[in-house]
Amino acid sequence: MIRLSASSFAAILALLLLFVAFLFAGGPGAGLDRAILTSAQHAALVPAARLVSDLGSWIAVLIAAAAGAAWLALRRRYRDALVLIVLMVGERPLVELLKEAFDRARPDPHGHLVAVQSMAFPSGHAANAMTLGLGLALLVAHGRWRVPAIALGLLYALLVGGSRLVLGVHWPSDVAGGWTFGVAWTLLLVGFGKGTSAPRDH
Incomplete structure (x- = not known):
């Protein structure tokens, strides 16, 4: 039976509480x-x-996810490939639903250095990057490569999230909310997708 571990459940719950904190403590009125x-x-x-x-x-994240899923499929890790696809395809619609539900305004439009159309919270780019980076690290890398892969995935997510602040299109709490959502969603999907025995590299 595939189920979520107690540690993963606790981590996801903590992340959701952080997500709510970023929602209510940040935004246009937060100094x-x-x-x-x-x-x-x-x-x-x-x-x-x-x-x-x-x-x-x-x-960009869809292309990277497709490449990762293809690599997993070639190694006959079909369940991991499916989890990666569902992880990425499911993330973006959920983020868009949250944006519409929370309806938080972005920073002053006159300061935007790239075009944006949706609402602010949570940041889609931050969620995209965290879901992809952590998802690839947990599903593709294993053994001695797992920790370096997680570090690289987190660095990628941090850089993408930070870029949205430089470009003036998100509040910091939007970005933090995107990161926390990305981690929670990834842990949830990967946790329920456990059960595939990954091949061992020698």
Whole structure:
């Protein structure tokens, strides 16, 4: 029987509480959010932020996820491949539903350095990057590669989330909310998807 471990359940619950805290403590009326956003905006960082932000776009993460799923399928890890696909395909619609439900305004539109259309909370790019980075690390990497892969996945998510602040399109709590959602969603799906015996590398 496939079930969620007690530790994973506790972690997901803690993450959801953090998510709610970021929702109610941040946004347009939060002085800390505004101060962090202002300190993150430097013209010299904008070109790099545009590039990194693109790496967290929906198209970019789908391409990366498809490549990861193909690699897993070639190694006959079909369940892991399916979990990765469901993980990424399911994440974005959920984020969009949350954005519409919470209806938080973004920072001043005159400060936006890239075009945006949806609402602010949670950040889709931050959620995309965290789900992809952590999902690939947990499903593709194993053995001695697992910890370095998780570190790289988290670094990727941190950079993508930070780029949205440099570009002036999200409050810091939007980004933090996207990260926490991404971790919780990944732990949930990977936890329920356990049961595949991964091949051992020698």
